[in-house]
Amino acid sequence: MRHDQSTAAAGTVAEQCAPEAREQQPKKKKFRWKVDYYGILFIVPFFVVYAIFSLYPMIYSVVLSLTDYAGFNRDIHLIGFENFVWLAQQARFWQSLLNTVIIFCMNFVPQMLFALIFAAMFTGKTYKMRGKGVFKGIYYLPNILTATSVAVMFYTLFARPSGGLWQLLTHMGMSTDYNLYLFPWPSRIIIAFIRFWMWLGNSMITLSAGILGINPSVFEAAQLDGATQKDIFLHITLPLIKPIVVYSLVVSTLGGLQVFDIPYLFLSGGPALTDGRYATETVAVYIYKIAFDGDMRYNVASAASVYLFVICMLVSFVLFRITHSDELKQEKRLARRLAKRGGVA
Amino acid sequence: MTTQENVMQEHLTEHQIHQLAKKQVPLQKRVKHVVVTTIIYILCILMAIVCLLPLWLLFVDATRATAEINQGMSLIPSKYLITNFNALIEYNMPLVSAFFNSVLISFCSTALSLYFSTLTAYSFVAYRYKGQKVAWSIILILMMIPGQLSMIGFYKLVVDFGMYDTYWPFIIPAIAGPGAVFFFKQYFDANFSKEMVEAARIDGSSEFRTFNLVVLPTLAPALATNAIFGIVSSWNNYMGPLMLISSTEKYTFPMISQLIKTDRYSTDLGAMALAVFLTILPLLVVYACFSRFIIRGVAIGGGKE
Structure with a gap:
């Protein structure tokens, strides 16, 4: 009642103050030109700037990938x-893709594992x-620090013979002759470790937020049914935060496929040895080097970025597809189980 | 009153149950509890050491002379901080100018990003027009597109526009950030009050005025969260300036790291460590002030890769 009165009062005030508003009130849902025109005006800057600074460069890149534009060539065909x-015939390109995947896997698997363990510890009810x-x-x-500074920091810390972490490793039994930067695998592992170091906290907080978002009554019910802490984590918490894990997986994969700062500044693509020369060169580093460090082969670099784009889109599509079908299955299973239980009760 | 009493009663009984449970728990279980808690703390502290040790080692190295650094690692700071600092000044490391360049870029771009993202998001909640849904789906799709594709094209565009070696390419595109628009739309969906806007309209305020003076102030918490992430991500941007800035006096802060790695500095290890430490110092200070805020932002999905 009170609410009705107040709106009525507002209506009369509106009628007194602004004759235009009175006219508009009956046809509320229709397009109100004088007002809604601003709505369009407000989104114009976004789309104009996006079109010029993002869309146009993208199309430009795709077009460049189909041309012979390289170096100072003005005559483009x-x-x-x-x-x-x-590119598909280049071993170095495939190597860079492989490196990206290797570094990503070595970084992501432990990162997610540790993030899960710590998220479980931080959200646990018993302890x-x-x-x-x-x-x-x-x-x-570590996540907010500049990736380039972090890369140089670890570079100095793992350098032989002055780096603190290198010295720590020799105290733990590593030979003092061993220079980590001369070999492909140690270099890759260090880069993966840097990314692990930088992103662990982020994953952990995201997962904790996901666990805290689960309805507590689910846990209470399980506890009443006599489930142990381990059972609850494996059979309730994990399945329920799966969407968040998958979301992290997609975001990290996209980020991991485009990783540039750390490998570029760390060893600029690889140990200097001939057999490990491109061992830490990711696709993004490859694209950058082929376009700006020396060769200026913009056409090939664009083609590589188109490949990268297609791979990114495919990966995220597939990942979302898999999880979506999984979710559907899970929902069905849950519904069946509930129906059964209802029947028994 | 009655509800309050209920709460009290519940509280009491819960407390009693807890006490009873404590008495009935066998000793073995209590020992197990203590052991597990200790293990958890040890794990947490170990991980904290992993996170902080590299930073601490870097800081210690920044206070040591090159000879000391070569001798072996140490966890105790030495006394050559000022010597190293003087060495940096002697090397003409453009730390100060790079710092202010980065401040300029990150503040301008974040300010633009905040204003235009909120404006765009506002347009989706406050108005109804044809094509609105299409526009929104376009923004959602744009969020999924990885930025790498546009790299070469962006470089060409910047060169063609004569914006090479200027800061415009890092500032203007901030107007069109799909992620920020999405973030503010979410916020609007939960907090937007149409009545307030109607009231302002009836009072004769123009649409722009309404947005600037009525709507924008109500967004303060969301603006603050997004501003921190915007400033940090703009500050940390490396690939763009690397590609588009050529003169040393226009270098941004992350580009200092690249200078540090060049031969000229790499013989003076103490000064080098200090330079790296100085490049992360501003972020450490920011983090010390806003860490709670930042962590809450990550938890609601503000942090992105």
């Missing part, structure tokens, strides 16, 4: 898919712990 064919906020703060800290 369309040459079809030659660049794509050429309440103090100082969660401090620990979370410490774990997240």
